[in-house]
Each structure stands twice: as structure tokens, then as C-alpha cells.
Amino acid sequence: MSIVEKAVEKLKNLPTELAVPPPVETAPLHMASTVERFQERTRVVDQPVESAPLWHVEPAVLKRTGILPADDAAGARLADELRLIKRTLLDNAIGKGAETPARGRRIMVASAEAGEGKSFVAMNLALSLARETDFEVLLVDGDIPKSDITRILGLGEQPGLMDVLADEQRAPAEVIVRTDVPNLLVVPAGKRHPLAAELFRSRRMEYVLDEFGGRDRRRLMVFDSSPLLATSESQVLASHMGQVVMVVAAGRTHRQAVNSALQSLDDFQYVGLVLNMSSLPARANYYSRPHGHYLRVLNGEA
Ligand SMILES: Nc1ncnc2c1ncn2[C@@H]1O[C@H](COP(=O)(O)OP(=O)(O)O)[C@@H](O)[C@H]1O
Ligand SMILES: [Mg+2]
Structure with missing residues (x-):
């Protein structure tokens, strides 16, 4: 069975998967929230300053825009x-069972349609991965039309992915922004370009992605992207990736749309499904915020 077929099989089980959310009481009370942990990390700047000062990432701003979860x-x-x-x-990514470990370090967060939580998942996943002391994370804003991550981080004026693709004289390392979150690097979207899909398909793109990956196997890349069904450039971007995290907005995206999006991916990629923004019925021992969201891995194989 192909990865896509397996993923579609998993999708068929959505209602059953939904029926068993862990009760909120199981969360240890002493556990620091994501925002608290993030704030802890931003106080310490332990990376060597290379040519430019570290870019300050302000947790309060991220929280206000909704790209970091509520502190609860x-x-x-x-x-x-x-x-x-x-x-x-x-x-x-590190090759346990992966056929293409080099590409496995390239992880794209995708979805069929807009507003399913790609940028949210990409940002939170990147921050979560950056806490792994053995790795560093390069978060790339591959959603050129919307570029939410670039905007939210205040990097709108900085050169980024499109600039380095369009200008062969520019070294890929020039558009990598080191942040004051330990182990977190960012590549902004850069200036829009009318030939984005063509640039994504070019040999230059493969070179740029190789350079972004660095010489060291400890760097992971997380790509935000535009909806797979809205632009061809996202499907092209996916073709460079080893792993795809497919975000599905629960109860909103039609199964047909998810199927089409999955079919646009290559069979050799690791595809994981994340059911996002699932509001559960307000039952006593269930999750109690009426419009809360949660994430659930549907495909255990990633
Ligand atoms: N799991 C989640 N919990 C809370 N808010 C979320 C969650 N997923 C998405 N959101 C919010 O939903 C909105 C749409 O998400 P976004 O990541 O911008 O979607 P996309 O990038 O797919 O267009 C944003 O306001 C985001 O903060
Ligand atoms: Mg987005």
C-alpha cells in the first residue's frame, strides 16, 4: 500500500480517532506552558554572534498574533x-528507517487549503525542535504570497528565499537570520516574484536548499507553505522535501480536498497527518474550552 493510500485509510478513521481525546486532567499541573518555556529560552543568548546581531523574537508578539498557543x-x-x-x-530525519536521510531533514508543513494551521504548526514545531539540544532548526517561510511567519517575526524588510533564488550572486547563507531563541534560525520569504513556481522548480533551488541544510547533519529545516490546492509552487516545493506534515482542519476541510492534496505528493515522502483545530463537545471530563484546539497525530509513521 502506498503512503498516500495508507494516509487515506487513516483519514477514513477520523471519527473514531476524534472520539478519544485525552482528558485535560491528565496534564501534570506543574508543567510549564509553551509560552513560559519559550520565554525562559529567549532570556539566554548562547549562540555565537556571527556578522549580524541576533534577531530578537518577542514571545508576547507571537502570542498576540495567535501563532503561539494560549498560556493555559x-x-x-x-x-x-x-x-x-x-x-x-x-x-x-536521522535515518532510523528513512530511505533518504539527507532529504529527511527537510520537513514541509502543508495543507490542502488556507487557514488550516500550517503557519501555527510550522512555528510551534520549529520552536519545539529547537529545544532539542542536539539539533538546530532553520524555519523557512515558503508561503510567498502570505508570508505570515516573516511578517509576525518582523522580517518583512529582510531579503529571503525569493531573493536568493532570483539572484545567483547572492549566497544562500546571507538570507539566514540567526535569532535569540537558541538553535532557531529563520529564512524570511523575501520579495515576491512573478515566477515563484519556476524558481522553486529550478536547479538553483536544489542548490539553495542544500546550502540551507548546512554541512552539519544536525540542522533540520521546517518549511511553511501555501495551500497545496491553491498554488502550483507548493506542490513543487513539496517535491524537494523528505517529510511532509499535512495539517487537516478538523470538521472543515472536505475529505475530497485532503485526498487531492495527498495525491499531489510523492510516494517516497514520509507523510504525517495532523488533525488540527478540533473543537470537542463540552463534556464534563473532556477538554472544556468550547472553541479550543488540539493537535493529534493520525499517522503514527510520521
Ligand atoms: N492548534 C491551534 N490552536 C490555536 N490556534 C490555532 C491552531 N491552529 C491554527 N490556529 C489559528 O488559526 C488561524 C489560522 O492558522 P494559520 O496557521 O494561519 O493557517 P494557515 O497557515 O494554514 O493559513 C490562526 O489565527 C492561528 O493562530
Ligand atoms: Mg500560513
Whole structure:
């Protein structure tokens, strides 16, 4: 059975998967929220300053825009769900069972349609991976039209992915922004370009991605992207990736759309499904925020 077929099989089980959310009471009370942990890390700047000063990432701003979860039990649970997702991604990235470990370090966060939580998952996954002391994470804003991550991090004026693709004289390392979050590097989207899909398909792109990967196998790349069904450039971007995290907005995206998006991916990629933004019925021992969101890994194989 191909990966796509397996993923589609998993999708068929959505209602059953939904029926068993872990009760919120299981979260240890002492657990620091994602935001608290993030704030702890931003106080310490332990990376060598190369040519430019470290870019300050302000947790309060990220929280205000909604790209970091609320500072509550739901946020703590999200951090736990992300740990499960990242464990599988890391296993695939470092070659445990992965056929193409070099590409396995390229992880794209995708979805069929807009507003399913790609940028949210990409940002939170990158922060979660950056806490792994053995790795550093390069978060690349591959959603050129919307570039939410670039905007939220205040990197709108900085050169980025499109600039380095369009200008062969520019070294890929020039557009990598070191942040004051330990182990987190960012590549902004850069200036829009009318030939984005062609540039994504070019040999220059493969070279740029290789350079972004660095010489050291400890660097992981997380790509935000535009909806797979809205632009051809996202499908092209996916073709450069070893792993795809497919975000599905629960109860909103039609199964047909998810199937089409999955079919646009290559069979050799590791594809993991994340059911996002699932509001559960307000039952006593269930998750109690009426419009809360949670993440769930549907495909244990990543
Ligand atoms: N799991 C989640 N918990 C809380 N808010 C979320 C979650 N997923 C997405 N959101 C919010 O939903 C909105 C759409 O998500 P976004 O990541 O921008 O979608 P996309 O990048 O797919 O267009 C944003 O306001 C985001 O903060
Ligand atoms: Mg987005």
C-alpha cells in the first residue's frame, strides 16, 4: 500500500480517532506552558554572534498574533502533542528507517487549503525542535504570497528565499537570520516574484536548499507553505522535501480536498497527518474550552 493510500485509510478513521481525546486532567499541573518555556529560552543568548546581531523574537508578539498557543492547559497539551509529532520526524530525519536521510531533514508543513494551521504548526514545531539540544532548526517561510511567519517575526524588510533564488550572486547563507531563541534560525520569504513556481522548480533551488541544510547533519529545516490546492509552487516545493506534515482542519476541510492534496505528493515522502483545530463537545471530563484546539497525530509513521 502506498503512503498516500495508507494516509487515506487513516483519514477514513477520523471519527473514531476524534472520539478519544485525552482528558485535560491528565496534564501534570506543574508543567510549564509553551509560552513560559519559550520565554525562559529567549532570556539566554548562547549562540555565537556571527556578522549580524541576533534577531530578537518577542514571545508576547507571537502570542498576540495567535501563532503561539494560549498560556493555559490547552497550550501545555499542545506542547505534548508536538513532542509526539517531533519524535517521529526526528527518527525519520536521522535515518532510523528513512530511505533518504539527507532529504529527511527537510520537513514541509502543508495543507490542502488556507487557514488550516500550517503557519501555527510550522512555528510551534520549529520552536519545539529547537529545544532539542542536539539539533538546530532553520524555519523557512515558503508561503510567498502570505508570508505570515516573516511578517509576525518582523522580517518583512529582510531579503529571503525569493531573493536568493532570483539572484545567483547572492549566497544562500546571507538570507539566514540567526535569532535569540537558541538553535532557531529563520529564512524570511523575501520579495515576491512573478515566477515563484519556476524558481522553486529550478536547479538553483536544489542548490539553495542544500546550502540551507548546512554541512552539519544536525540542522533540520521546517518549511511553511501555501495551500497545496491553491498554488502550483507548493506542490513543487513539496517535491524537494523528505517529510511532509499535512495539517487537516478538523470538521472543515472536505475529505475530497485532503485526498487531492495527498495525491499531489510523492510516494517516497514520509507523510504525517495532523488533525488540527478540533473543537470537542463540552463534556464534563473532556477538554472544556468550547472553541479550543488540539493537535493529534493520525499517522503514527510520521
Ligand atoms: N492548534 C491551534 N490552536 C490555536 N490556534 C490555532 C491552531 N491552529 C491554527 N490556529 C489559528 O488559526 C488561524 C489560522 O492558522 P494559520 O496557521 O494561519 O493557517 P494557515 O497557515 O494554514 O493559513 C490562526 O489565527 C492561528 O493562530
Ligand atoms: Mg500560513
